[in-house]
Structure formats: structure tokens, C-alpha cells
């Protein structure tokens with residue numbers, strides 16, 4: 307595999323991980339971000355994202371002189387660093403009506419059209435709606451520049467591992483010889499990986515990404531409704547999920563019940579797929595139901611907390627354990643923990659929140675207090691609601707927590723606690739997906 311010169315635009319979860327992984331493979335990478343503070347931090351050797359191995363990988367790339375950071379796009383595109391491949395890894399947030407907002411991708415495309423020297427290919431790694439590659443071609447106004455669709459499938463909390471061990475690599479290209487040659491050049495980056503490389507058209511590659519995330523969303527909502535059924539019929543979703551997941555056609559991942567699924571991508575991408583189907587006059591009730599079920603799940607967990615509190619939350623102190631959308635990340639974007647906390651707050655609960663990693667995103671209206679440890683959070687609370695599956699929650703001194711609380715109730719929306727052990731400490735425990743018959 308020849309060493310390539312690569313520009314990566316956007317130094318977030320996807321861009322920074324991509325840049326560092328490619329530098330580790332021996333390519334020369336310039337990573338550009340509009341956030342000057344972030345670039346200054348990266349240049350000083352500091353990585354703000356909570357991602358295992360990422361700081362070390364970034365440091366190694368910089369030491370080897372293969373990874374540079376800049377806030378100026380021309381520095382990443384013009385000599386002495388003209389790239390062979392430009393990876394676009396900028397945000398595509400949920401826009402009006404659920405459609406993805408691709409305005410940042412479009413702005414970048416206009417700049418690339420002006421600045422890119424001949425011979426480079428544009429690689430869209432951001433999650434973008436079907437048709438974006440063609441739209442980017444138009445905005446570039448440069449028929450000489452190939453545009454490839456190369457969606458990313460990494461998960462937060464395991465970004466580096468997922469980039470090094472992908473399940474598959476999807477590369478979509480147009481029909482021109484230049485596009486096809488660029489697709490092969492991109493595929494050559496991955497010859498050392500065991501993953502299958504799927505070469506498709508741009509539209510298929512773009513759709514695969516949304517189809518994958520919406521499928522996971524459907525699976526998660528299916529599991530959460532099964533958990534509700536388990537509670538009603540005296541079954542246990544842990545056993546039911548294991549029994550289901552052992553079927554290789556179903557697979558074990560994404561069957562754990564929760565207060566709902568969230569994060570920066572599954573909700574926005576599910577909405578975007580629905581929007582795409584709507585614009586083609588195709589109903590997609592299955593995906594719509596996954597979203598509705600998710601909303602219901604937030605309410606169902608909030609109801610469990612209210613029941614544990616004795617039926618009324620007005621003025622009742624609740625300790626919320628976990629704000630991140632899942633364990634292993636500090637990310638609170640579209641977090642189910644926040645969604646449930648908001649429902650509790652709307653019913654008058656007084657919330658004290660503890661999360662081992664997530665920053666406080668409450669904002670200026672400050673509708674909850676934060677605690678810097680779980681014991682302070684539990685003081686005088688009537689219910690502890692475990693909303694993120696941080697493993698350390700299972701290792702807490704629950705006997706102490708029981709003494710600190712006003713009334714010792716726990717709602718375990720993530721099934722990470724041992725109910726018998728907690729009950730031995732004098733707590734009553736309500737666990738999602740566990741029936742009592």
C-alpha cells in the first residue's frame with residue numbers, strides 16, 4: 307500500500323479518529339477544524355474526547371511527523387501538502403422536519419472546488435442523505451474531482467478499535483473512470499484490514515449508512531417493548547435477549563433494554579431516513595414506530611420513578627445516575643438520560659445528577675443540580691434513577707447510599723445492579739425488563 311497524502315476536514319469523533327488511524331498506518335495526514343481552540347489543544351497534544359487509545363494514537367502520529375493540525379483549510383489543501391484524498395467529516399445535524407442539515411458539507415464542497423489542486427478525490431465520510439454526492443459534484447464545479455461516498459460505522463467509546471477492526475468498508479462512486487480509479491485508490495488504504503470492501507454506487511453507499519442506523523434503532527425499540535412484556539408476564543429480558551441473540555440471524559448486540567436509545571446519530575439518522583422515504587411518498591411505519599416506542603420508553607422509565615416515589619414527584623428529590631447517552635462516552639447529545647430527567651423535572655421533581663464523565667449541558671436555565679460524586683447526589687433523595695450503564699455504579703457502596711437517602715428506592719433502567727445485593731442493603735429495586743411473577 308503506497309503512503310498517501312490525506313486531508314481530513316473536521317476533528318471530531320469521526321475526523322480525529324480517522325486522521326490518527328491513517329497516520330498510524332503511515333500516511334501523511336493534515337486535519338483541519340474551524341474550531342481554533344480545538345486545533346490549539348490538539349497542537350498542544352491534548353485530546354478532549356473520551357476515547358480509549360485516541361490520545362496515544364494522536365501523540366504517536368505527531369511524533370512521527372505524520373499528523374498535523376490546522377484551522378486554515380488552504381493549509382490542508384495547497385502545496386506543500388496537496389492531498390490525494392480529502393475526507394469530509396463535518397457535522398450533519400438534524401434539520402427542519404427531520405431531514406439532515408447538510409449546509410456544512412455544502413460549504414466545505416464550495417471551498418474544495420475553489421482550492422483543491424487537480425488529482426485529489428473528495429471522500430464523504432459524514433453521514434449524508436442520498437443524493438448528496440451528486441449535489442457535492444455540482445457545488446465543486448470541478449468535473450475533474452471524483453466524489454466518493456464512504457460512510458463511517460464506528461461507535462463512540464470504541465472509535466479507535468472500530469476504525470482498526472471495521473466490520474465492512476463501504477465505498478460508493480460514480481460511473482466515470484476517474485471515480486472508479488479513485489474508489490480503488492481509497493480501497494487500497496485498507497488492504498491490511500481483514501474487513502470486506504463493498505464497492506457500490508454513491509446512492510447505495512449513502513443509503514447503507516441510514517439503513518444500518520435505523521435498523522439498530524428498530525432492534526433497540528423491539529428489545530425495549532419486549533422488556534415491558536417481560537415485566538408483565540414474569541419473564542426476564544436478560545434471558546430473553548440472550549436466547550434471541552444466540553440466533554446468528556439476530557445477533558446479540560443492541561438487545562439490552564434501556565431508558566431509550568439516543569446519542570448524536572441514531573435519532574437524527576432515523577428521522578433522516580423517514581424524511582427520505584416521505585419525500586419519495588413511501589411510508590416507513592416500522593421506523594416511525596421505533597421512534598414512537600423510544601419516546602414511550604422515556605415516559606415508561608419516568609413512570610417507574612414516579613411509582614417508586616409513591617405516585618407523586620412534586621417537590622420530591624431524585625438522584626439521577628448518568629447523563630451520557632451510554633457508558634464510555636462523555637457525549638450527552640440526544641441522551642435518553644436527559645430525556646427522562648426532563649420528564650421528571652416537568653413533574654416537579656428536584657434533581658441532583660451525577661455522571662462520572664459527562665459535562666453539565668443544562669444551560670442557563672439550570673433545571674437540575676449536579677453532584678461531583680454519587681453519594682452527595684443520593685443525599686435526601688427518595689429515588690436513585692440509574693439511567694446510564696456506567697460499570698462503576700454496580701460497585702458503589704449501596705449500604706451507604708441507602709442510609710443517605712430519604713427513602714431507599716432504586717430504579718435500574720440499565721440492568722447493571724444486582725437487585726438481591728441491593729435489597730440486602732435495605733433498598734427496594736425496580737429493574738427494567740424483570741417480571742416478578
Ligand SMILES: NC(=O)C1=CN([C@@H]2O[C@H](COP(=O)(O)OP(=O)(O)OC[C@H]3O[C@@H](n4cnc5c(N)ncnc54)[C@H](O)[C@@H]3O)[C@@H](O)[C@H]2O)C=CC1
Nearest residue numbers: 316317318319320339340341395396397398432433458462
Ligand atoms: N459520532 C459518531 O459516532 C459518528 C458520527 N458519524 C457522522 O460523522 C459526521 C461527524 O460526526 P462527529 O465526528 O460525531 O462530529 P463532531 O461534532 O464530533 O465533530 C465535527 C467537527 O467538525 C468541525 N467542523 C464544523 N464545521 C467545519 C468546517 N466547515 N470545516 C472544518 N471543520 C468543521 C467541528 O468543529 C467539530 O470539531 C456526522 O455526519 C455524523 O453523523 C458517523 C459515524 C459515527
Ligand SMILES: O=C(O)[C@H]1O[C@H](OP(=O)(O)OP(=O)(O)OC[C@H]2O[C@@H](n3ccc(=O)[nH]c3=O)[C@H](O)[C@@H]2O)[C@H](O)[C@@H](O)[C@@H]1O
Nearest residue numbers: 458459460461462560561562563564567568569571631632
Ligand atoms: O452513526 C453513528 O454515529 C454510529 O451510531 C451508533 O453508535 P453510537 O451512537 O456510538 O451508539 P450505540 O452504541 O449504537 O448506542 C446507541 C444508543 O443505544 C443504546 N443501547 C445500545 C445497545 C443496547 O443493547 N441497548 C441500548 O439501549 C445506547 O445506550 C445508546 O443510547 C452505531 O452503533 C454506529 O454503528 C454508528 O456508526
